[in-house]
Every structure is written in C-alpha cells, then in structure tokens.
Amino acid sequence: MDKIRWGILSTGSIANSFVEDLKFVPDAEVIAVGSRKQAVADKFGDKHNIPNRYDSYHALANDPEVDVIYVATPHSMHAENSIMCMEAGKAVLCEKAFCITAGEAEKMIAVARREKVFLMEALVTRHFPVIHKVLEWINLGLIGEVRIVQANRCARGSFRPEQRHLNPELGGGSLLDVGIYVISFSSMIYQQTPKKVVGFGHVGEFGSDEQGATILEYENGALGVLTFALRTEAVNEAYIYGTKGHIKLPELFAVPTCARLHVKGEKEVVFNDKIKGNGLNYQVHEVHRCLREGLLESPRMPLHESLQIMQTMDKIRAPWSFRYPNDKK
Ligand SMILES: NC(=O)c1ccc[n+]([C@@H]2O[C@H](COP(=O)([O-])OP(=O)(O)OC[C@H]3O[C@@H](n4cnc5c(N)ncnc54)[C@H](OP(=O)(O)O)[C@@H]3O)[C@@H](O)[C@H]2O)c1
Structure with missing residues (x-):
C-alpha cells in the first residue's frame, strides 16, 4: 500500500x-x-x-x-x-x-x-479503543438514558507569560487549552448542541483564564457539568450517569486506558487498553482511513461538531473580561 x-x-x-x-x-x-x-x-x-x-x-x-x-x-x-x-x-x-x-x-x-x-x-480522545467501547455500551442502552456527563481536565503548570499556555495573544487560557477536552467529551456523548450554556472563568495575572467551569443543558434537561484549569491540581476523571447505571473513565480520561461500567445490581465490567506511545497515533489511523476512502471529513470528529464546540466556547467566555486578539475586531 x-x-x-x-x-x-x-x-x-x-x-x-x-x-x-x-x-x-x-x-x-x-x-x-x-x-x-x-x-x-x-x-x-x-x-x-x-x-x-x-x-x-x-x-x-x-x-x-x-x-x-x-x-x-x-x-x-x-x-x-x-x-x-x-x-x-x-x-x-x-x-x-x-x-x-x-x-x-x-x-x-x-x-x-x-x-x-x-x-x-x-x-485525540475520540479515537481510542476505550472510547469506542464506551459509545458501544451507551448505544446498547446499558446505562439507560444519559442524564449527566461530568468531566474534569485540570493540571497545574508553571508557565512563563511568553509561553502559549496562558498568553492571550497566542490564544492561551484554560478554556481553549484544556476546556476543549471536557466540552468535546460532553458533545460526543450527547451528539447535540446545548440549548443553554453558562460559564465561569477566573482571569489571572497573565490576562487569560486560569480556570473555569461550564454547565451545558441539553434536551430534556440532560446536563454536562464540566471543569477545566491550568493552575489547579485535580483528578482528571469523567463520569457518564444514566437512568440505569454509570460509566467511569479514570485518570487521565482524555487519553483513556480504562472504562468501568456500573449497572445497578450487576457486577462491574472493566475494559482496559494499553495505549501505544503518547496515543497520538490513533487519530492518524482515522485520517488515513478517511483519505483512502475519499472522505473530506471524519464521522468521528465532523466539522459541524467542531463548529458547534467553538460556538459553545464563545458563549462560555462571553461574560468574561477578556477577548483574544483575533476576537477584538
Ligand atoms: N493533542 C494533545 O495531546 C496536545 C497536547 C499538547 C498540546 N496540544 C496542542 O498543540 C498545539 C501546540 O502546542 P505545543 O504545546 O506543542 O506548543 P509549543 O511547544 O509552544 O509549540 C508551538 C510551536 O508553534 C510555532 N509557533 C509559531 N508561532 C509561534 C509563536 N508566536 N509563539 C510560539 N510558537 C509559535 C513554533 O514552532 P516553530 O518555531 O518551528 O515555527 C512552536 O514551537 C496547541 O494547539 C495545543 O493545544 C495538543
């Protein structure tokens, strides 16, 4: 080939x-x-x-x-x-x-x-075998109707102002850098545009958001309850709660190696996977598959969803006190 x-x-x-x-x-x-x-x-x-x-x-x-x-x-x-x-x-x-x-x-x-x-x-998260298994469990109805997605992507880095992470001139800040993981995760589970978006952000000494949270409300009151930070240590887990049970993705959920399925009254089911390297290769298999099949976008990470996520992030930071340079015009 x-x-x-x-x-x-x-x-x-x-x-x-x-x-x-x-x-x-x-x-x-x-x-x-x-x-x-x-x-x-x-x-x-x-x-x-x-x-x-x-x-x-x-x-x-x-x-x-x-x-x-x-x-x-x-x-x-x-x-x-x-x-x-x-x-x-x-x-x-x-x-x-x-x-x-x-x-x-x-x-x-x-x-x-x-x-x-x-x-x-x-x-990257979307392309791991663990995520394929989680979506399979949800589609089989094993946890019933999904009602709440809770996810946390936080870490404390020691950044210099000129580095990209917290530098507003370079699109820094926790929302774009790590908030994207939890917002995209919720979007992937619900496959819907949130009806209502509320967002909180703390703008720190470099003039960008150091941490924040959002609650996204979907059809029928289903919720995404999401936190993100670049200067706070936390456990980076995700939970998907349904009417019959829940799924837990332990640390580090964004690069997942394990998922735990808890159905009420049943024995826990655990799916483990050993990732290769840093895990950036899984998305490359998807790019290659699309290119070889002549697809112009990936069904796993479609363009309308990337747009919807950016619209959601615009809404989350709308009440905050800063704008990125590209967003001032
Ligand atoms: N998928 C993941 O797991 C993951 C993890 C970390 C980061 N990321 C994403 O990857 C992207 C890059 O992150 P990174 O951590 O690799 O950043 P980085 O180490 O700062 O590297 C960014 C590179 O961009 C180029 N660049 C162009 N204009 C620049 C400017 N004005 N200031 C600084 N660099 C500039 C530089 O390359 P040249 O000098 O060669 O031009 C620089 O080495 C971001 O979108 C980040 O969110 C993804």
Whole structure:
C-alpha cells in the first residue's frame, strides 16, 4: 500500500510527540517539516530523519510531495495556518482547539469545502479503543438514558507569560487549552448542541483564564457539568450517569486506558487498553482511513461538531473580561 506522506507545521512539544507516534502507523511517512526558522527546521529534521525542511510554513504548504499537514502551532494561528495549507491543496489535521472563535471555524470549514480537501480537528480522545467501547455500551442502552456527563481536565503548570499556555495573544487560557477536552467529551456523548450554556472563568495575572467551569443543558434537561484549569491540581476523571447505571473513565480520561461500567445490581465490567506511545497515533489511523476512502471529513470528529464546540466556547467566555486578539475586531 502507498504511504501517506505527512508534513509537520511547526516544531514544538506536541509536534515532536506526534512524529514519534507516527512510527506506530505503518503506512505513514513524515517527509517534510516547516518552521519559522531554517535552523529549527533542520534540527527537527535531523532528530526525526525528515528529508524536506523549510524556513516557512508557506514553503511547507507548497511542497508537492506532501499529502497531509499536521498543524501544531498556538491556537491563535490555527485558522490562518490551516487555511493556507488547504488553499495549497493539502489535507489538514489541525490541533485542538480547532481555532479561537466560531467565526474562524466557519472560515476554515468554508475553505475545506471550497477546495474539496480533508480537514479534521485533532481531538485525540475520540479515537481510542476505550472510547469506542464506551459509545458501544451507551448505544446498547446499558446505562439507560444519559442524564449527566461530568468531566474534569485540570493540571497545574508553571508557565512563563511568553509561553502559549496562558498568553492571550497566542490564544492561551484554560478554556481553549484544556476546556476543549471536557466540552468535546460532553458533545460526543450527547451528539447535540446545548440549548443553554453558562460559564465561569477566573482571569489571572497573565490576562487569560486560569480556570473555569461550564454547565451545558441539553434536551430534556440532560446536563454536562464540566471543569477545566491550568493552575489547579485535580483528578482528571469523567463520569457518564444514566437512568440505569454509570460509566467511569479514570485518570487521565482524555487519553483513556480504562472504562468501568456500573449497572445497578450487576457486577462491574472493566475494559482496559494499553495505549501505544503518547496515543497520538490513533487519530492518524482515522485520517488515513478517511483519505483512502475519499472522505473530506471524519464521522468521528465532523466539522459541524467542531463548529458547534467553538460556538459553545464563545458563549462560555462571553461574560468574561477578556477577548483574544483575533476576537477584538
Ligand atoms: N493533542 C494533545 O495531546 C496536545 C497536547 C499538547 C498540546 N496540544 C496542542 O498543540 C498545539 C501546540 O502546542 P505545543 O504545546 O506543542 O506548543 P509549543 O511547544 O509552544 O509549540 C508551538 C510551536 O508553534 C510555532 N509557533 C509559531 N508561532 C509561534 C509563536 N508566536 N509563539 C510560539 N510558537 C509559535 C513554533 O514552532 P516553530 O518555531 O518551528 O515555527 C512552536 O514551537 C496547541 O494547539 C495545543 O493545544 C495538543
């Protein structure tokens, strides 16, 4: 089978992990990397044995040998970088959060459809075997009707103001960086647009949200009760509560290795899975499947859902005291 040839746009922390994990995908080949500086692209290329190295993202996007580009820049650049790649005819896997605002998401999706190229948000959680099992249990009705989804994605990092994590200029803050995991999880379980959204956020010393919470209300009063933080230690678990029982995903639910099914009055069922590498490879199998089947979006992470999630995040932060630079115009 022909290999699918990847280009890597930027050379930061997750780009490194992603390239390492591609070794678990036999039909993937990394052939190009683009950085803002040639020396950085060369260093990354040497480390990962990548032949084509570019001193700009534009040059990478125009490499005729590349089939699909992984966009791993800070959130504030996702829309611009993805659009440039798609306009050069490339399929795109864009890191989470998809972008900064629903308006940007609409533009990205419009370009994907106009250029007839594949586009997917890289939300790793959805592609793990544990999640496939959890959705199977729910679809079989084993916990009855889902009424409450509770999830927590928090950690305390020691960040410098210039780093992307809490830097509002780069789309930093807990909502876009880690809130996306819990909001996307709730969206995946309910497969609905929330009817009502309330959000709380604490804007800290760097001018971005350090922690927050949201309650999402769906049809018939079903709830998503979700918390996220970049400066608070917590247990990163998720629970799905239904009318007959519940499912627990233990720490770290966003990169899941276990799910526990509790049906009232029955013995617990446990599904365990050992992930390979950092777990970034599972989403790559999905990209390859879509490309080989000629799909322009993934049924597991469809574009209308990435847009709906961005709309929800816009609503969550609407009452907060700051706007991202891309959202001020
Ligand atoms: N899926 C996951 O598990 C996961 C985990 C962590 C992060 N992420 C996501 O991946 C993306 C990147 O995160 P990261 O932690 O890898 O970030 P990072 O280490 O800061 O790397 C970001 C890279 O973007 C490029 N860049 C372009 N403009 C920049 C600017 N103005 N400031 C800083 N860097 C700039 C740089 O590459 P060059 O110098 O080569 O141009 C930089 O190395 C984010 O969307 C994040 O949410 C996903």
